[in-house]
Amino acid sequence: MRMAYHLLQRDRKGAQLLATSLQQALDQLAHCDFCNNFSEHPVCALCLDQQRDASSLCVVEMPTDLVMLEHTRSYDGQYFVLMGKLSPMDGIGPKDIHLDKLLKRAQDGVVKEVIIATNFTSEGEATAHYIGQMLKSRGVTVSRIARGLPMGGEIEYVDSGTLSTALLERKSIS
Amino acid sequence: MRMAYHLLQRDRKGAQLLATSLQQALDQLAHCDFCNNFSEHPVCALCLDQQRDASSLCVVEMPTDLVMLEHTRSYDGQYFVLMGKLSPMDGIGPKDIHLDKLLKRAQDGVVKEVIIATNFTSEGEATAHYIGQMLKSRGVTVSRIARGLPMGGEIEYVDSGTLSTALLERKSIS
Numbered sequence: 001m002r003m004a005y006h007l008l009q010r011d012r013k014g015a016q017l018l019a020t021s022l023q024q025a026l027d028q029l030a031h032c033d034f035c036n037n038f039s040e041h042p043v044c045a046l047c048l049d050q051q052r053d054a055s056s057l058c059v060v061e062m063p064t065d066l067v068m069l070e071h072t073r074s075y076d077g078q079y080f081v082l083m084g085k086l087s088p089m090d091g092i093g094p095k096d097i098h099l100d101k102l103l104k105r106a107q108d109g110v111v112k113e114v115i116i117a118t119n120f121t122s123e124g125e126a127t128a129h130y131i132g133q134m135l136k137s138r139g140v141t142v143s144r145i146a147r148g149l150p151m152g153g154e155i156e157y158v159d160s161g162t163l164s165t166a167l168l169e170r171k172s173i174s
Numbered sequence: 175m176r177m178a179y180h181l182l183q184r185d186r187k188g189a190q191l192l193a194t195s196l197q198q199a200l201d202q203l204a205h206c207d208f209c210n211n212f213s214e215h216p217v218c219a220l221c222l223d224q225q226r227d228a229s230s231l232c233v234v235e236m237p238t239d240l241v242m243l244e245h246t247r248s249y250d251g252q253y254f255v256l257m258g259k260l261s262p263m264d265g266i267g268p269k270d271i272h273l274d275k276l277l278k279r280a281q282d283g284v285v286k287e288v289i290i291a292t293n294f295t296s297e298g299e300a301t302a303h304y305i306g307q308m309l310k311s312r313g314v315t316v317s318r319i320a321r322g323l324p325m326g327g328e329i330e331y332v333d334s335g336t337l338s339t340a341l342l343e344r345k346s347i348s
Contacts, residue, residue: 058341065329074338115344120327132347146343148320150327151335153294155239161325164248167232169320169345170289173306 034105036098037063037081046079053077055112057105059131061085061119069117077115080105085118086127094130102131106140113141120147208279210272211237211255220253227251229286231279233305235259235293243291251289254279259292260301268304276305280314287315294321 007015031037032044039045046052056077060066066079082097106114114135118124128144135142148166149158158166181189205211206218213219220226230251234240240253256271280288288309292298302318309316322340323332332340 060329062330068329068332068334068337069341072334072338072341075341115341116347117329117341119329120323120325124328136347142347143344144347145337145340146320146322146345147325147327147340148322148343149294150324151294151321151333151339153321153324154298155234155242155291155293156236158242159325160242160246163242163319164246165325166319166321167243167246167249167289167291169322170317171320171343173290173310173316173318 031083035079035081036083036101037066037079051076054110056115057111057113058115058117059102060117061124061127065117065119082118082127085123086130087123097127099131099134103134103138106135107138111140113143115143115145117145205257209253209255210257210275211240211253225250228284230289231285231287232289232291233276234291235298235301239291239293256292256301259297260304261297271301273305273308277308277312280309281312285314287317289317289319291319 007018028040029038030040030042032039032047033042034047035044037044037046053076056075057080058069058075058077059080059082060069061082061084063081063083066081069075069079080102082102084092084097086092086094086097105111114131116128116131118128118131132142132144146169147162148169149155149162155163181192202214203212204214204216206213206221207216208221209218211218211220227250230249231254232243232249232251233254233256234243235256235258237255237257240255243249243253254276256276258266258271260266260268260271279285288305290302290305292302292305306316306318320343321336322343323329323336329337
């Protein structure tokens, strides 16, 4: 409400710009045929980029997650954006997160590994499990991003669940 | 200072108790011959416990870390407490964190795996690297607790370093 009053009283030009931009986004943005992310064109720039490794497909919940992963500069494969997560409480089932599109993509013959990078919340974990089983049963190689202690993490201040997982999923030193 | 004033003015009995307890701790507490943790006896209760798996040895920086790991109830092996970490800036080198004692313990013929559970701070990581190389070169099996996203972790809010590690150390789904 405060933003609306501010725009109408003090920044009518900004309000016009925002209205036009929103209308343009509504009119022009659709989903990329390959990665399902928002895109102005049938295939988005990232999917068209020949420099990227098409054999690796990283599955994320939302476009913001893709942006975060790009910020790490440590992944050069491609993505698939679910645009949501399984959430029976909100009536969101497998059909609502574009799994048919993901399945087609994962079995296109180019993708060698699917990396599931959904959140470690209960819904994200359930989504990861569902997708993992679905792809596994069709012979696709699937992996899940690692759980454990975060960077700078101190054992004294970390929750029991994380510590327990870190211990269970320990890595042998070579 | 506030605690001292409180004890002297309002809780002289508590002050006496604290003084006696501290004196007793100073007089009676030494280090366990096996795990190097504080102990009133030459060998501590945890090291004497026959129920615990003596083939697994978990290396931690401080007694509080041991307590945290015990709280998870997911580890039933034994421990070695370094009572510190490598920290050249503070003049703490390999000789100050009882590595000779650890080495003796790790090579006693019973220990099959050493799990390094130092913190994921720069000093904890350096300590883990040093111990890892030291034990590896002597043919001991060594592992490190996992790095990655913590429980409940959301990709949108996690730092780039952690995300990058989680991606790099992804686990294949079986």
